Amino acid sequence: MSSPEVAVVEFLLTAEFYTEHTQLDERDLPPQYRRVFWNDGEVERPLTTTGNTAAAATGVDRPWDAVSGLMFTDRDDFSGSLSLTDRDMAAEWYLQRVEAEDVAANPTLAYAIGEQVDVDYERARESNRPIHADRVWIDGLLDEMFDEDDEEMLDLVDVKAPEEVEITLDDLVLTRDQEAEIEKVMKAIEHRDYLASIGLREIGKLLFVGPPGTGKTSVARALARQLELPFVEVKLSMITSQYLGETAKNVDKTFEVAKRLSPCILFMDEFDFVAKTRSSDEHAAIKRAVNTLLKSIDEVSLIQDDVLLIGATNHPDQLDAAAWRRFDEIVNFPKPDRNMRSDILRIVTRRMDIDGFEPDELADLTEGLTGSDLRLVLREAVLDALTEERTTLTQDDLRAAVEGFEERDNLKNMDDFDNWTGSTSGSDSETDASENGHADHDHADHDHDHAEHTH
Incomplete structure (x- = not known):
């Protein structure tokens, strides 16, 4: 938006038009407005426009100061409400100061005044973020589903709104196979009614396989943001948590959450846990939970339930046939090759100031490193x-960092610390330092994308 006064006037116009045209619903409000007016699972009319609601919706700190000089605005000193004294004049003023795409980003205004700037209402509504992608909608649904006795369930399920996912597909470096699978998934979601009509229902269950740090989690999250879908993440090892007594019930609840939040992405990390549990002597309750999980996977569907299921594993060798056959597509996440590493370095360093930056040289020096390693x-x-005290880097800085990373990686892989020639004594403190280095690298092995920004 070009100025604070334009932002506030748009807000006031939107509130008045939405209140008047009762055929409009929450999908017709921009997400930043829905967040402000959402209450107990709905947006109630009339929309109350005060200095506080205007500030929350527009980001303008002092809304009345921004518009007090305009001929068509007014403020009630007692209630603090803001209003328009001449809506037609306000609309004309607004349209003179914005572009057609600004109106198209607000379906309510597209409905009321879009014809004056050749903006199609249906197209504006279609492109507006759906209500089920809003954090306030998600929180409202979770509040309905869980009470204080269900708090332990929230240790098992992490739900993100797409607006909370910072990474995008443009931030990632993908293989051709990964790009092809993502394209197929997006088409399947777009045309799921057609797929249902021809009886093709066994689709929309993906398994991401590859070493830690190769981008499995980040691709799933970026896909949620791209498709504007809630992201439901479950770490299967949490099933064995001491805080989760009724494991099978919690697995059922996980799929219930996904179906209630649909359309959404259900991401199940550490899927190799399923196979390890099935082949071990784990407690019978845990085995029942895993059997419940496999049955639930069979029963959930992208076509019928609008749930895209993505499993991820760092250890595909530990999966048995029962686990493999639950998925209709397997997507490989290998360590990046030289060209991918070079592209990753270019993307991750976009906001950095580097003298003499040569990503191809660094790509040659970092063979075997994952995207997560490169970020480190x-x-x-x-x-x-x-x-x-420098914020400008040099190529030498990056070379030195690569060497330092390799030295730490070597420490991690050492089996016999007594043979460490870099040590001058066998003190406990030096052993602790080595173990801390090991632990730090393990922490870095979490599955981040090939090319996520550093922050």
């Missing part, structure tokens, strides 16, 4: 430069 390398280079 860059993080160390930035921190080392900051210790010298």
Whole structure:
């Protein structure tokens, strides 16, 4: 928006038109407005426009100061409400200061005044983010489903609104096979009514396989943002948590959450846990939970339930046939090759100032590293430069960071610390330092994308 006064006037116009045209619903409000007016599972008319609601919806700190000089605005000093004294004049003023795409981003205004700037209402509504993607809608549904006795369930399920996912598909470096599978999934979601009509229902269950740090979780999250779908994440190892006594019931609840939040993405991490549990001597309750999980996977469907199921594993060798056959597509996430590493470095460093940056050279030096590893390398280079009070990096800084990463990686893989020639004594403190280095690297092995921004 071009100015604070334009933002506030748009807000006031939207509130008046939405209140008047009762055929409009929540899908016709921009998400930032829905968030402000959402209450107990709905947006109630009339919309109350005060300095507080205007500030929350527009981000303008002092809304009345922004519009007090306009001929068509008024404020009630007692209630703090803001209003328009001449809506037609306000609309004309507004349209003179915005572009057609600004009106198209607000379905309510597209409905009321869109014809004046050749904006199609149906198209504006179609492109507006759906209500089920809003955090307030998700929280309202979760509040309905869970009470205080169900708090332990929230340890099992993490629900993100697409607006909370920071990474996008443009931030990722993908293989051709990964791009092809994502394209197929997006088409399946777009045309799921057609797929149902021809009886093709066994679709929409993907298994992401690959080493830690190759982007499995990040691709799933970015897909949720791209498709504007809630992201329901479950770590299957949490089933064995001491806080989750009724494991099978909680597995059922997980799928109930996904179906109630639909359309959504249900992401099940650590899927190899299923096979490990089935082949072990785990407690019978845990085995029942896993059997419930497999049955629930069989019964959930993208076509019938609007739930896209994505499983992920770092250990595909541990999966048995019962686990494999639950998925209709397997997507491989290998460690990045040289060209991918070079592209990752270019993307991750977009906001950095680097003298003499040569990503191809660094790609040659980082064979075998994952996208997560490369982010760690860059993080160390930035921190080392900051210790010298520098925010501009050099290629030498990056080379040194690669060498430092390799040294730490070697420590992680050492089986016999007694043979460590870099040590001058066998003190406990030095052993602890080595173990801390090991633990730090393990923490870095969480499955981030090939090319996520550093923050």
